[in-house]
Amino acid sequence: MSKKWKENFIRVNPYKAGEQPKSGGAIKLNANENPYPPAPGVAALLRAVDADGLRRYPQADGADLCRALADAHGLDPSSVFVANGSDEVLALAFRAFFNSKKPVLFPDVTYSFYPVWCELFGISHLRIALDEDFRIRAEDYAGENGGVVIANPNAPTGIALPLSDIERIASSNAESVVIVDEAYVDFGARSAVELTARHENLLVTQTFSKGRALAGLRLGMAFGHADLIAVLGAVKNSFNSYPVDSVAAAAGVASIADEAYFAERRARVIATRERVAAALRDMGFSMTDSAANFLFVTHAKADASALFEYLKERGILVRHFALPRIERHLRVTVGTDEEMDRLLEAVSDFLRKGRQNAV
Ligand code: PMP
Numbered sequence: 019m020s021k022k023w024k025e026n027f028i029r030v031n032p033y034k035a036g037e038q039p040k041s042g043g044a045i046k047l048n049a050n051e052n053p054y055p056p057a058p059g060v061a062a063l064l065r066a067v068d069a070d071g072l073r074r075y076p077q078a079d080g081a082d083l084c085r086a087l088a089d090a091h092g093l094d095p096s097s098v099f100v101a102n103g104s105d106e107v108l109a110l111a112f113r114a115f116f117n118s119k120k121p122v123l124f125p126d127v128t129y130s131f132y133p134v135w136c137e138l139f140g141i142s143h144l145r146i147a148l149d150e151d152f153r154i155r156a157e158d159y160a161g162e163n164g165g166v167v168i169a170n171p172n173a174p175t176g177i178a179l180p181l182s183d184i185e186r187i188a189s190s191n192a193e194s195v196v197i198v199d200e201a202y203v204d205f206g207a208r209s210a211v212e213l214t215a216r217h218e219n220l221l222v223t224q225t226f227s228k229g230r231a232l233a234g235l236r237l238g239m240a241f242g243h244a245d246l247i248a249v250l251g252a253v254k255n256s257f258n259s260y261p262v263d264s265v266a267a268a269a270g271v272a273s274i275a276d277e278a279y280f281a282e283r284r285a286r287v288i289a290t291r292e293r294v295a296a297a298l299r300d301m302g303f304s305m306t307d308s309a310a311n312f313l314f315v316t317h318a319k320a321d322a323s324a325l326f327e328y329l330k331e332r333g334i335l336v337r338h339f340a341l342p343r344i345e346r347h348l349r350v351t352v353g354t355d356e357e358m359d360r361l362l363e364a365v366s367d368f369l370r371k372g373r374q375n376a377v
Contacts, residue, residue: 204229
């Protein structure tokens, strides 16, 4: 039988997320998840969910959650958008704003979902090389383009751009939308949300997945001029009017209500990151200056994929990208202090056993 209908299938090269182990017990440092539970108010809210309320559709525009986010940032709710994780926010934003024939610019080493959305939506794009220290040069994003997307801090490098550079990129691109993906902003970078009042072409995306420890809930948001938010809403309503379910929205509000807990857990992650960075440097690793909840490390005498496999055998999952420029690096999420001690012990055993391949 002819399978000619298969010729009409879309051809996509999908994003590959960090592995989710089937059995428990693994130390999971491969998806930049938060090692601590979400705010206690989230658990209380979930225990009190009234299942009968689920007969009803949720608020189509996530109004209560948008209002809570707007209040937290001193914005008008018309400047806030919510959807199912920042991945969905970003996908909708690419569809909404990147419709020029000119290429959308993003770094050669960055979140690997950006080229996937470009291919899915037929958006022409151009990767701009980071400098030799994996830094974004703001001046490289001033040429003609159909849009710009920058992760700040960048992933998987963790390097944060100062706000002055973000502002420079926004003002040198008055004819296109600049998206700043702040998935990791809670761990040390300065947010560009305050710039959205001055730059109508700037959209800032954030997530509840990392700093707020709610990756399983799938909540993400965008901040920007009301005109940008209105177009995002129109695109969302062309796919699915109800992306944020009522339980997730209420849990998001409960998370925002507990700033003290958020600040305390964030400080713990940052303290652990700095301690582990110093310990790995002592073992001969070099790394980028991370403002995120992960470290991006390399060792002149250790083969990254051999170390990745060695750690995996010991039940420790980290991330290795077999990609140009970064195949000698590993990205290691900051876990609890106990988890990181197990990691340091395993890395030190690996180096001692001389299982590394000399360069
Ligand atoms: N941006 C970056 C840079 C990320 O690493 C991630 C997490 N994979 C996301 C966005 C999306 O996160 P989420 O959909 O969980 O909000």
